[in-house]
Amino acid sequence: MRDTARRLSTTPQAPHRQGQTASSRNVALLARGVSSAAPPLTVLILTILAWDLYVRLRDIKPYIMPSPLAVWQRWTGDLGFFYGEGLVTMREAAGGLVLGGGIAVALAAVVAHSRPLERGVLPVAIAVKVTPVVAVAPLFTIWFGFGMLPKVLIAALVTFFPLLINAIVGFRAVNPQALELMHALNASGWAVFWKLRVPSALPYLLSGLKVSATLALIGAMVAEWSGAGRGLGRVVLLAHSNLDMPTLFAGILTLATLGITLTAVLSLIERRLLFWHESFRAGARPR
Amino acid sequence: MLSTTIAAPAAAQIALRDVSHAFRTARETRTALDGVSLEIRSGEFLSIIGPSGCGKSTLLRLVAGLLPLQSGSLQVNGAVPRRAQQAGAFGITFQDAALLPWRTVLANVRLPLEVQRRRGTPVDPRALLSLVGLSGFDRYYPHQLSGGMQQRAALARALVTDPPILLMDEPFAALDEITRTELRHELLRITAQTRKTVLFVTHSLAEAVLLSDRVAVMSGAPGRIRTVIDIDLPRPRTADNEDAPQFLGYVRRLRSLLREDSDA
Ligand SMILES: Nc1ncnc2c1ncn2[C@@H]1O[C@H](COP(=O)(O)OP(=O)(O)OP(=O)(O)O)[C@@H](O)[C@H]1O
Numbered sequence: 001m002r003d004t005a006r007r008l009s010t011t012p013q014a015p016h017r018q019g020q021t022a023s024s025r026n027v028a029l030l031a032r033g034v035s036s037a038a039p040p041l042t043v044l045i046l047t048i049l050a051w052d053l054y055v056r057l058r059d060i061k062p063y064i065m066p067s068p069l070a071v072w073q074r075w076t077g078d079l080g081f082f083y084g085e086g087l088v089t090m091r092e093a094a095g096g097l098v099l100g101g102g103i104a105v106a107l108a109a110v111v112a113h114s115r116p117l118e119r120g121v122l123p124v125a126i127a128v129k130v131t132p133v134v135a136v137a138p139l140f141t142i143w144f145g146f147g148m149l150p151k152v153l154i155a156a157l158v159t160f161f162p163l164l165i166n167a168i169v170g171f172r173a174v175n176p177q178a179l180e181l182m183h184a185l186n187a188s189g190w191a192v193f194w195k196l197r198v199p200s201a202l203p204y205l206l207s208g209l210k211v212s213a214t215l216a217l218i219g220a221m222v223a224e225w226s227g228a229g230r231g232l233g234r235v236v237l238l239a240h241s242n243l244d245m246p247t248l249f250a251g252i253l254t255l256a257t258l259g260i261t262l263t264a265v266l267s268l269i270e271r272r273l274l275f276w277h278e279s280f281r282a283g284a285r286p287r
Numbered sequence: 288m289l290s291t292t293i294a295a296p297a298a299a300q301i302a303l304r305d306v307s308h309a310f311r312t313a314r315e316t317r318t319a320l321d322g323v324s325l326e327i328r329s330g331e332f333l334s335i336i337g338p339s340g341c342g343k344s345t346l347l348r349l350v351a352g353l354l355p356l357q358s359g360s361l362q363v364n365g366a367v368p369r370r371a372q373q374a375g376a377f378g379i380t381f382q383d384a385a386l387l388p389w390r391t392v393l394a395n396v397r398l399p400l401e402v403q404r405r406r407g408t409p410v411d412p413r414a415l416l417s418l419v420g421l422s423g424f425d426r427y428y429p430h431q432l433s434g435g436m437q438q439r440a441a442l443a444r445a446l447v448t449d450p451p452i453l454l455m456d457e458p459f460a461a462l463d464e465i466t467r468t469e470l471r472h473e474l475l476r477i478t479a480q481t482r483k484t485v486l487f488v489t490h491s492l493a494e495a496v497l498l499s500d501r502v503a504v505m506s507g508a509p510g511r512i513r514t515v516i517d518i519d520l521p522r523p524r525t526a527d528n529e530d531a532p533q534f535l536g537y538v539r540r541l542r543s544l545l546r547e548d549s550d551a
């Protein structure tokens with residue numbers, strides 16, 4: 001609700017900073033963190049319990065389905081190995097994210113200014129999107145070898161579309177009156193772009209980045225399946241052909257933690273950068 | 288402080304002659320303005336009132352060079368609006384304060400100085416913030432301000448390049464009555480101090496009478512200037528003026544002019 005008292009005091013008084021102290025804010029944040037982590041944690045623990053019970057009671061063979069404990073022991077016993085390989089995959093994904101994201105945003109900056117151009121570019125972008133990476137990955141391996149490059153390219157490919165769409169929408173999500181103001185001030189196209197369009201697009205770019213980041217990670221892993229010297233994808237593939245289920249599951253677990261960390265970091269950056277945006281303001285009030 | 292615009296002796300600073308404007312949409316062509324002629328003199332405060340959709344905002348956009356002129360002639364300081372725009376002739380405010388939410392109040396006020404490609408003598412943004420009653424708020428973000436304070440900041444932003452002409456499109460329409468009355472008097476004080484030429488769109492008759500030297504009454508569909516009346520009230524004007532019989536007489540006259548239009 002709007003603060004009636006402030007609304008009625010017609011002459012604004014010099015502001016005195018109000019609100020919580022830093023420590024009370026930290027406690028509040030912690031409490032919020034715990035209460036928001038509780039439901040997913042409960043679900044996780046219940047799932048693991050059910051999994052364990054099922055494997056024990058039905059006496060499932062370890063090469064079909066390992067017990068949670070076996071996975072845990074394999075994973076924690078060799079964390080250095082898993083995260084070493086994970087880092088390789090992470091680098092490929094990050095490279096793809098920068099490459100695909102960079103091209104997508106640059107293209108969107110141009111396309112956002114012209115509907116005909118958008119109509120020309122979008123079908124191609126959609127064609128890129130619907131092409132399954134599993135089909136392209138072996139081709140890239142033939143063209144670009146077993147090194148990092150084909151994986152980066154695949155990651156770039158899956159990153160491209162979500163960021164392109166979000167960036168186009170974002171660059172257009174400009175307050176029309178702010179745009180008119182810029183024109184009335186005879187601002188250059190460059191100034192309009194950097195001072196108005198880019199900040200307006202930022203919320204869209206960041207949420208596109210969050211979607212793309214996990215996609216890039218999966219893309220890089222899938223790319224590794226069609227030939228790689230290192231990486232989590234290779235670990236999982238080898239474990240699969242050896243029927244080494246604990247390793248396979250530990251590999252997946254590693255990927256999951258990497259994905260979660262990446263998303264969390266991006267969310268944090270988002271919150272920092274978009275403190276002014278409706279969705280991140282504490283005590284947002286209707287305008 | 289703010290420099291005084293040299294008062295050219297009753298020269299028409301903005302001159303519209305027989306200006307018409309139509310919007311073409313996929314389905315129809317809509318005439319927003321039909322043969323509008325109007326002169327705004329240098330240093331004059333002219334308000335435009337009229338029914339919703341009669342083309343007030345369109346007229347303002349044409350003057351600001353935001354819409355291309357379709358027919359008639361339109362001159363600002365003896366040149367086409369685009370030229371005046373390049374010379375930094377305009378300060379603009381809208382119904383929505385349209386502050387950039389990622390900039391502090393001070394950075395918002397500075398924005399025109401950053402983007403306007405023109406050497407001039409800018410006004411100190413901090414001095415402007417105190418002029419509009421926002422001193423001490425320079426590091427606040429727009430979402431931390433009330434609607435009235437946002438409009439004050441928007442007004443400071445419009446004044447920062449010291450433009451000779453202020454174009455204001457219903458700047459107080461989104462505010463509550465108390466804040467609105469307050470800001471109305473602030474504007475009266477500021478325009479008296481800065482001697483700007485002001486083209487002001489409003490739906491409030493009392494506001495138009497209090498602020499204006501002249502009021503242009505428009506009629507709608509298609510938009511025309513019905514009549515322009517002089518507000519012959521002494522300046523400086525204060526809140527007391529609003530109860531004077533003369534003041535109320537003007538309000539009544541404007542109301543009946545508008546009513547005739549809606550009856551017709
Ligand atoms: N961009 C546009 N495209 C099509 N029609 C438009 C456009 N802008 C305005 N119009 C039409 O032109 C007419 C005048 O619009 P304008 O916004 O100038 O009215 P107004 O007098 O400012 O109204 P209000 O008091 O409600 O703000 C309206 O009929 C409107 O529908």
Ligand SMILES: [Mg+2]
Nearest residue numbers: 343344345456
């Ligand atoms: Mg309007």
